[in-house]
Amino acid sequence: MPALTLNVNRLSRLVGKELTPGEIAELTASLGMSVEEVSDTEVKVEYNPNRPDFGCHVSLARALRGILGIELGSRRYSARGSSVAVEAEPSVEAVRPIIACALVRSLTLGEEEIADLIVLQEDLHWVLGRDRRKVAIGLHDYTRVRPPFIYRGVGLSDIRFIPLGSYEEMTPQEILEEHPTGKKYSWILKGKNLAPIILDSRGNVLSFPPIINASLTELRPGAKDIFIDVTGTDEKAVNQALNILVTTLIDMGGVAYQTLIRYVGRRRKVYTPDLTPSKWVLDPKYVSTLIGLDASGATAVKALKRMRMNARLFRGKVLVEVPPYRVDILHQVDLVEDVAIGMGYHGLEPVLPATAGLGALLESSRILALIRPLMLAMGYTEVVNTTLSHSERDFKWMLIPGEPGIRILNPVSTLYDSMREMLLPGLLSNLAANSMNPYPQRIFELGDVMVRDDTLPERARRETHLAFATCHSTASFSEIKSHLEEIFRTMELDARLSSKDYPFFIPGRGAAVLLGEVEVGFMGEVHPAVLENFGLYMPTAGCELNLSLAGLF
Amino acid sequence: MSGHGAEELELHPLERRVLNLILSEGPLSFDEIAARLGVNVGAVAKSAEWLAGKGLAEPSKSSVIHVVTLGEEGLAYVERGLPERRLVEALKSMGGEASLKQIESLGAFRGDELNIGIIWAKRNGWISVLKSDGEVMFHLEKYPSAKTDEELVLEILKRGAVNLEDLGPIRPACERLGRRPGVLRMNEVARHVLSPTKKALSLPPQLLEEREEVTQLTPELLSSGGWRSKIFRKYDIYAPVKPVLAPRLHPLTHIIELIKSIFVELGFEEIRGPLVELAFWNFDALFQPQDHPAREMHDTFYLSTPSKGQPPELAANVGRVHYDGGGTGSKGWGYEWSIEEASRLVLRTHTTATTIRHLAQNSKRPLKVFTIDRVYRNERVDWRRLAEFHQVEGILVDKRANFRELMGIIKEFYSRIGLKKVRFRPSYFPYTEPSAEVDVYVERRGSWVELGGMGIFRPEVTAPLGVKEPVLAWGLGLERLALLLLDVNDARTLYQNDLRWLLSLSPLRLEKTRVSG
CATH class of the missing domain: 3.30.56.10 (Phenylalanyl-tRNA Synthetase; Chain B, domain 1)
Incomplete structure (x- = not known):
């Protein structure tokens, strides 16, 4: 934020x-x-x-x-006509097609005001401009330039000017490669062979959007007349940014003038800024039902005025004029929220909903809640690990050949690159991390793993597993087997073991858990090479069951 | 600890036997007492200490004895033989004569052993040493066929510790061995004598009466009724016992179960949805424009395998709403919506992806559902932020549902957890309007803590799904709440699974914070 x-x-x-x-x-x-x-x-x-x-x-x-009730409703923001024109040449189409400009005069800008404008400009770059890609703003001292202006795509080495923060003339190419600001934003123009440039009638450069302004027009305290250029790829966002700046400058005491933008290639003319308020009709009943209180039309009008909108009642409806800087009003529901904020959230009394419902847990939740005490009773403490996982651990350390079925494209941390498909590697990590704590250690986890499934629209399926491991100097196959058999008995599973070798178990000491002919899990003594990979120097035996496959829920 | 219950003088059976012995025989050494009673010296020492504590007997030092045990070298000699013995054996096997090099080449001597063997064999007159042609030659002079005294000492020590004073004629050999470094260990031990005190002489006779006491009640004693004639020895109830660490459930499980039970009590039904999700359900269906910062790579985990899925048919409606409002009365975001972008697969960034799916696929009204499940943010993990965590999410769909009722649900929920003071601030989510941020007041910290967001789904969200009723929605962070309830600061603690920490947590702690807030 x-x-x-x-x-x-x-x-x-x-x-x-x-x-x-x-x-x-x-x-x-x-x-x-x-x-x-x-x-x-x-x-x-x-x-x-x-x-x-x-x-x-x-x-x-x-x-x-x-x-605070000091000033209600909105002032009438307007921009006078002027002869200032900007010619947008066809060469900008492929680089940065949109431009909107304004002139604001009769200002008295001190240091505080300029600081304000810079903060506002930077936040607009971020919020509306997506880091200048969608919208970039240039503020210029108007007295240094002379209209009409030209917005043109220029070859990267075909023009020279002194950019802000420099004392020598540079080409756009040099700016993108050498100037700190140029380097920071060069990604936006990557692959373009033209630089968008704004020039005045004498050929002076004002700006190289979205990168940097020329030092010629730098705003200094005492500036009275400001020329604003807003360029970008999205006309709506460009105009929104311009309106926010211009209305703020009007509130600082300035007088705004429209400029004429002529898109030469498109044969299109627009006047910017357009400060006309948008008009809405709000039904007070809509407000009342949504907020849950009898807000009369008059209440809504009062609240909206406190939110700096013009509002009045007309035949039972509220007519609203939304000032041009309010870019967040898309639907009348947005006005409902403004009524609520204008009335104050603290004044809204919470009430319990009158809607009845029959509460219920998922079957899986109920069953898991029955398995947990069984594991506790057999001496296992519960652990909870993330489903985000690391494939090197899950495959290489476990001596499992292959690749994870679900891979992450862009993890910021090297700690994860995939989704887990088994719980046992997590348990081994936990045991390795607990080597300073007393033995025997017995832990279990009930959690989900992800399985690739191309029959689903989201291409992946969740399955719930139970895994448990025992770790101490005499941890063995038979210990795990006796616990597993108790689980079969408790869960009324007609399961059996079948001899099978797994890369992560000692050969001859692993077994598949079969339910009918379906393999629903495995158990065994963990291979010493695996233990070594995890840095776990204590015999460990473990078991993992796929509860979803076992038909428990 | 003994000494408690001094009012009533109680004697352990062994104390009683020791006391009776020294009362009738006079002062005796611990060894003698042990021998007479047929118990080990340690037990006698313990009884002596207890008796002294009760003022009934007085231990005193009478003399010093030397306890001899094997040192490190000694243990090696016991195993392999004395070096001098091994030297003459070697010489004998080589025909009575050999050079230093030949003996060394046997590899039978480690470290200093050969030198030590030479010194002692020479001193004992078993061998002679000659130098000829620059070579050192050994000659067997006399082969000791009988065991030497030194060897006898080692043999005795092999069986255990011995008092030097008890060795008799072979004591000098033991002392000689003792001077060889590392062979023996000699400890001075004081010999104690135990004498009865005056108080012991005036003890009431019944206290000294030797009765049969039992420690453990056995099934035999019960079935024979024999317990009737026995006396049960009183225990030292203060004596330390072996600690038991009972296995525990993870605290997150306790918290999740608590929250589930609250929502079920409030009449909500539990649901569950995919973790790997279409960008469509995670973002587009929630009216989040495709260039929204939350969709950027540094916030959201995108998948490379598989990378795309299949958005539902109604996606086209959603796309139109993004473009121009699609007849919902909204202006829309005004951009060309792309189905490609909506087909990308992500790890869901919020459980709202699941409630919106459920809403689209379920026409039951009214509808009250909740879910507590995992969500993902592509962040570097630190004490405040996790890349994977849980959210508590729910929706209520009803014709007459409203914002104040949403506030009521949240307030009631937190109050049932023990957080009675809740405040709502305006906030912003692309998919709700009006929206609010929920803060709870935490007495223990004296501050407001932000715990979640809520709002009514925008018409742009509900209309393309064909939903006409207001949908109250909320999403609360679970881990933050867990840290508050457990009074822990570092969120990573929850996923470290440190057994010491897990086993230290009382499952009642939650209930206690619940009551106190």
Whole structure:
């Protein structure tokens, strides 16, 4: 989740009310943020990715003023017409096809505001932009450039400019290979032979999205007019990011102007930003049934206004205007949640559901609960291992030729690369890890293994196994056999042993467990070579039964 | 410990016999007492200690004896013979004469043994040593056919420890052996004498009366009725006994059973679903867009073998909802949905994959089901995060179901676990609206702990499955709750299976935390 460090004084100033760190923590939590740290001067919060508009002091203050009742409803955000045009040439189609821009003037940006914008921009890159791949933003000092602008795909070595954080001119190629920011984001342009570049009418480079801006237009405290470019692959996300930035700048005191984007190749013209609020009709009955309380239309209107939306009653329905920065409203159900948050979750009294139901356990749960006491009574302590497993242990160490049936593509840890197919290797690992503890050691596990099964849509089947192992200086076949026979008797299984060699048992000291003609398990004395592989220097005998195959459930 | 119950003077049968002996014969050494009573010296020493503790007898040191046992070399000599003996045997077998090299080539002597053998054989006058042509030659002078005193000493010691003072004529040989390094071990032991005290002289006679006491009640004593004439020896109830470590169930099992019983009590039916799951059920059916960060490789385990499965027919409906809302009244995510991406196989990242499957395949209404099962996140494991863990998941489907009832289920659940203070915060999941995060207050820690999420499934989730009723859904972390209830900090502890830890846990601990919260 994106994080935000809130300065208590600054936020109080923006909200227009003296707030304590504790109050800020409580208010942000009531808006759905998770409070990470509270100090005397700062409150650290994380916000959910559906609300990228929470990303800085100014935009958060807007929300707090609403729930504090200082300012209700939404202001009318608008962008005036302007003659600023951006020409998107066909050469960008294959590289980074979408662009949206805006001009915001009459600002007075101090250090705090610029810091805010940088934090907001970075979080938008992450949340809406998927690390700049889908959306990338450039903020420019407008006084340094002259429209109209050109958005063009340029050969990687065909242009030179000074990027941010550098003092010399570089080609896009050089930036991608040498500049720290260039190297970090070069993956986005991998395989492309053109660099998306934004130029002004004099041929000055503004930006090389999604990599870096030119140092020419760097924002410095005192900047008054800002030109914003947002480029990307998804028009909706690009416009959302632009709207969030522009509305925040308007809240900082700026006046927004639209730009005309001309997609030359597509013969398409759009004006950005489009700050028109979206209009919704909300039925108060829908709100009441979903939340479970009689929320009248008036209550819903009040709550939505506290959430900074414009709302009014019309013929029993609530007409809602959602401001352009609220990118999370997809369905009227999202407005229902805003009503609930606006009313305050703490004010909603939990009630027990009136829906009756007949509780029941799965048959497998009931049967496993009967097997466990049997294992305890025979002296076995229960262990629980992960189903994530390591094939080297499960196969090589066990002297089993072959490969796991289910392999993981992308494990971050080398501890696992597959799903277990047997429980016994896990038990041997447990015993090896317990070599400092007193003997005899007897352990068992009841758990699932995964089996490849191409008849199922998900291509894999769960099977429940029981495995147990005894480990001490005189652990033997006969000890395990007597326990196994007691299990047969208790579970009323008409099973028998049949001589069979397994690579992980001492030859002549292993046996298959047969139910009819079906092999449902095996038992035996573990081969010393296997024990050595596990680093277990104590005789061990073990058994594993496939309970699913044994027809227990 | 003895000494407890000093009010009532009790004598062990052996104490009584020892005391009677020294009362009638006067002070005796421990050895004599042992010999007279036919018990070992250790038992006498023990009785003497008890009697001294009760003020009835007084042990005192009278003299010192030397106990001789075999040392490391001595043990080797007992096995292979003294080096000097082996040297003359070798010479004899080689015709009475041999060079040093010839003897060495036999390989019969280790380390210093040959030198030691030469020294003693020469000293005993058995051999002579000559040097000729730069070679050392040995000549057998006198072959000792009888056993030497030294050999006799070794033979006696082979049977066990001996007092030096008891050796008589062969004592000098023993002392000679004792001077050879490592052959013998000699311990000084004090000889003790036990004398009765004045208090013993004035003991009431019935205490000293030797009665037959029994230690163990036997079936024979019971069937013959013989127990009636016996006296049962009183035990030292404070004496330590052998510890028994009873086998245990794993604490996660106890917690899972506890939670299952609570949901069954609340009228929910248990269900279970696949661990290897189609991305479709894990993500797409839950309205998680295909470029959602949670679907990235560093969060989710994808499979390489097998890598793809078969999404159900209704997947097309879901794809349309992702694209433009598909008539659900939603705007959708506005992107081209791919069935390929939905066919990928993952290790399910949440048990919601199972509840949504169940919802799609089950038309029973109302529906109340839950599952407690494993889920996977592609993370590096540390004290807070596991790559495989459990979730407690459930849904309630009913025409009249609502958000406050969802809150009620969760509150009731935690209160039955002993966590009475629950709070709900707004939250976000792509598949629920309204959504909430659940925090519980933990008195012991004095803080709120985040334990799970909940919400009502979005119409974008339910409509393509043909579900019209509200679906209340929640998913809670099991391991976090387990750590709280067990008061453990490191999540890895739960899967380490350290027997010392497992056997130390009381199954009642859960019940106790349940009561105290």
